[in-house]
Amino acid sequence: xxxxxxxxxxxxxxxxxxxxxxxxxxxxxxxxxxxxxxxxxxxxxxxxxxxxxxxxxxxxxxxxxxxxxxx
Numbered sequence: 364x365x366x367x368x369x370x371x372x373x374x375x376x377x378x379x380x381x382x383x384x385x386x387x388x389x390x391x392x393x394x395x396x397x398x399x400x401x402x403x404x405x406x407x408x409x410x411x412x413x414x415x416x417x418x419x420x421x422x423x424x425x426x427x428x429x430x431x432x433x434x
Contacts, residue, residue, distance in 0.1 A: 367391065 367387050371380045
């Protein structure tokens with residue numbers, strides 16, 4: 364786990380620094396990890412959700428490729 368430090372300068376401003384902080388949190392996956400740790404899921408349920416998500420991604424990419432070939 365790494366700490367994220369953002370210096371807030373008068374030139375940059377608070378709003379831009381806050382946006383930069385949010386981007387860094389997303390890139391490090393902090394929010395994703397926090398949400399995953401909020402509740403415990405059994406390993407069997409995690410595996411099931413993972414396989415369902417993979418199937419959904421496959422169907423989505425397949426339909427995108429199918430649409431492109433029609434045009």
